[in-house]
Amino acid sequence: MADALIQIENLKKRFNSLQVLDGVNLDIMRGQSIVIIGQSGCGKSVLLKHLIRLLDPDEGRVLFDDEDISELSSRQLIEMRRRFGMLFQSAALLDSLTVEENVGLGLKESRMHTEGQIKQIVAQKLEMVGLTGVGRKRSAELSGGMRKRVGLARAIANSPEVLLYDEPTTGLDPIKADMIDDLIVELNSRLNVTSVAVTHDMKSAFKIADRIVMLHGGKIEFDGSPAEVRATDNEVVQQFISGSSVGPIKM
Amino acid sequence: MELGFYALGRHGIRIITKVGGIFVLWGRFIASLRHIHHSPGLISEQLYVLGVKSLPLIIIISIFVGAVSAWQAAYQFKFIGAPLRYLGQAVGKAVVMELAPVLSALVIAGRVGAGITAELGSMKVTEQIDALESMGINPVRYLVMPRMIACLFMVPLLVLFANFIAIVGGLVVSVIGVEVSSETFLFGFRDSFKLADLINGLVKAGMFGFIIGLIGCYEGFNAEGGAQGVGRATTTSVVISSVLILVFNFIFAVILFRM
Numbered sequence: 001m002a003d004a005l006i007q008i009e010n011l012k013k014r015f016n017s018l019q020v021l022d023g024v025n026l027d028i029m030r031g032q033s034i035v036i037i038g039q040s041g042c043g044k045s046v047l048l049k050h051l052i053r054l055l056d057p058d059e060g061r062v063l064f065d066d067e068d069i070s071e072l073s074s075r076q077l078i079e080m081r082r083r084f085g086m087l088f089q090s091a092a093l094l095d096s097l098t099v100e101e102n103v104g105l106g107l108k109e110s111r112m113h114t115e116g117q118i119k120q121i122v123a124q125k126l127e128m129v130g131l132t133g134v135g136r137k138r139s140a141e142l143s144g145g146m147r148k149r150v151g152l153a154r155a156i157a158n159s160p161e162v163l164l165y166d167e168p169t170t171g172l173d174p175i176k177a178d179m180i181d182d183l184i185v186e187l188n189s190r191l192n193v194t195s196v197a198v199t200h201d202m203k204s205a206f207k208i209a210d211r212i213v214m215l216h217g218g219k220i221e222f223d224g225s226p227a228e229v230r231a232t233d234n235e236v237v238q239q240f241i242s243g244s245s246v247g248p249i250k251m
Numbered sequence: 252m253e254l255g256f257y258a259l260g261r262h263g264i265r266i267i268t269k270v271g272g273i274f275v276l277w278g279r280f281i282a283s284l285r286h287i288h289h290s291p292g293l294i295s296e297q298l299y300v301l302g303v304k305s306l307p308l309i310i311i312i313s314i315f316v317g318a319v320s321a322w323q324a325a326y327q328f329k330f331i332g333a334p335l336r337y338l339g340q341a342v343g344k345a346v347v348m349e350l351a352p353v354l355s356a357l358v359i360a361g362r363v364g365a366g367i368t369a370e371l372g373s374m375k376v377t378e379q380i381d382a383l384e385s386m387g388i389n390p391v392r393y394l395v396m397p398r399m400i401a402c403l404f405m406v407p408l409l410v411l412f413a414n415f416i417a418i419v420g421g422l423v424v425s426v427i428g429v430e431v432s433s434e435t436f437l438f439g440f441r442d443s444f445k446l447a448d449l450i451n452g453l454v455k456a457g458m459f460g461f462i463i464g465l466i467g468c469y470e471g472f473n474a475e476g477g478a479q480g481v482g483r484a485t486t487t488s489v490v491i492s493s494v495l496i497l498v499f500n501f502i503f504a505v506i507l508f509r510m
C-alpha cells in the first residue's frame with residue numbers, strides 16, 4: 001500500500017444499541033475517486049464523518065498521510081481539515097450568513113487571503129456549480145438543490161486535496177446532476193483531487209467512480225471497479241444497483 | 252430497588268458528565284482568547300445582539316423593580332413606624348446590592364441565555380457546527396468566545412443602567428405615591444451610597460454574565476434530537492443558569508457581608 005492517502009482500519013462505531021460500523025477496512029489511494037453505496041441508514045454519512053474526525057471511533061483508527069488522526073493536536077487537526085472539503089448531506093449552510101459569506105468563510109477564517117482574493121475565488125466557485133447572482137441571498141431563501149450546490153462551492157473553496165461528498169446530486173434535476181458529476185470528474189482528473197462520494201444515484205456513481213465500495217451490515221460488502229460492479233454475481237450488490245425490492249437485502 | 256440504584260447511578264453519571272463538560276468548555280473558551288484579536292467583527296456583533304438589544308427590556312423591568320421596592324419599603328416603614336425619610340437609603344441599598352444585579356441577570360438569562368442556546372442548538376442539530384469544524388474553524392472561537400465576551404461585558408453594563416433606572420423608578424413612586432420629596436429621597440440615597448456596594452454589584456453581574464454565557468453555550472453545543480431537543484436544551488439552559496445565579500448570589504453575600 002505505497003500510496004494510500006487515507007487508511008481506515010477496523011473502524012467500529014455504535015450509537016446506543018445500534019452497531020452502525022462493525023469493522024470497516026478501506027484504503028483510499030491518492031487521486032482515486034471512490035463512491036460509497038449502501039442502503040439508507042447503513043452508516044455512509046457516519047463513515048464519511050470519521051475521516052475528518054467529526055466523529056470518534058469506538059474501535060479502530062483512521063490514518064491520513066500515515067498519521068493516526070486521533071493523535072493529532074488541535075492545531076494539527078485544523079491544518080488537516082483545511083486539506084479537506086466536505087459537502088454535507090444536508091448542505092449544512094450557516095443560516096446566519098449569505099451565500100457568499102458561506103462559500104468564503106473558510107478562506108476568511110484561515111486569514112491567508114485578502115478580501116479581494118476571497119471575493120474573486122467565491123465568484124469563481126459559485127460559477128463552477130452553476131450559481132451566479134445569488135451571492136447576496138441568505139441560505140434560508142434558497143431551494144434545496146441550490147443549497148446543495150452552495151455547499152459544494154463551499155467545499156471546494158479552498159481548493160482541497162481531498163473532497164468528501166455526501167450525496168452531491170440528490171435533490172438536483174437530471175441536468176444539474178450531470179453537470180455536478182462533470183465537475184467532480186474534472187476536479188479529479190485536472191487537479192488530481194482524491195474524492196470519496198456517497199451516492200444513491202447509480203448513474204452518477206458509474207460516471208464519477210474509478211472504484212465503487214458497498215457498505216452493508218457495518219462492513220465493506222464489495223470493493224471493485226465500476227466494470228466489476230456491473231459484472232458481479234454478489235447478490236447484495238446486484239439487488240442494490242438494480243434497485244429491486246426482492247433479494248437478500250431485507251427492509 | 253436495584254433498579255432504583257441503577258437509575259440513581261445513571262443520573263449521577265449524567266450530572267458528572269455535564270459538570271465536567273462545562274469545565275472543559277470553560278477551558279476551551281480561555282484557550283480561544285489567544286485569538287481574540289482575530290474576531291473583532293464577531294465580538295462587536297454579539298455585543299450588539301446580546302447587550303444593546305437587551306436595553307429596552309432592562310429599562311422596563313428596572314422601572315418597576317425600583318417602583319415596587321419604594322412602595323414596599325414605605326409600607327414596611329409605616330408598619331414598624333420607621334420614619335419615611337430613610338426611604339432613599341433603603342431603596343438605594345436594596346437596588347444597588349441585590350435587586351438590580353439579580354433581577355437583571357434572571358431576565359437576561361431568559362432573553363440572552365435562551366437565545367444563545369436556541370441558536371447554537373439549532374446549529375448543532377443541523378450540522379452547522381460540524382460544517383465549521385470541517386472547514387478547520389474552531390467553533391469555540393467562532394461561536395462561544397464572542398458570546399462569552401459579550402455576556403461578561405454587557406451584563407455589568409446593563410446592571411449599571413438598571414441601577415440608575417431603578418433609582419429613578421423608586422424616586423417617582425416616593426414622590427407621587429408616598430409623598431416623600433425628591434430632595435429627601437435623593438439625600439437618603441446619597442447618604443447611604445457606597446462605591447464599594449456598586450462595584451460589588453457589578454462584579455456579581457459579571458459573574459452572572461459568565462454563568463449565562465457558559466451554560467447557554469454548553470447546552471446549545473450539546474443539544475440533540477431535532478427541534479424538540481433544541482427546545483429542551485433551551486429550557487434547561489434557562490433553568491440551570493437561573494438557579495446558579497441565585498446560588499452564587501447567596502454565596503457571594505455570605506462571603507461579603509460577614510456578621
Ligand SMILES: Nc1ncnc2c1ncn2[C@@H]1O[C@H](COP(=O)(O)OP(=O)(O)OP(=O)(O)O)[C@@H](O)[C@H]1O
Nearest residue numbers: 015018020038039040041042043044045046047089
Ligand atoms: N449522532 C447520532 N446519534 C445516534 N444515531 C446516529 C447518529 N448519527 C447516525 N446515527 C444512526 O446511524 C445510522 C447510520 O446513519 P447514516 O447517517 O450514516 O446513514 P446513511 O448511510 O448516510 O443513510 P442515508 O443514505 O439515508 O443518508 C442510522 O441508523 C442513524 O440513525
Ligand SMILES: [Mg+2]
Nearest residue numbers: 044045089166
Ligand atoms: Mg447519509
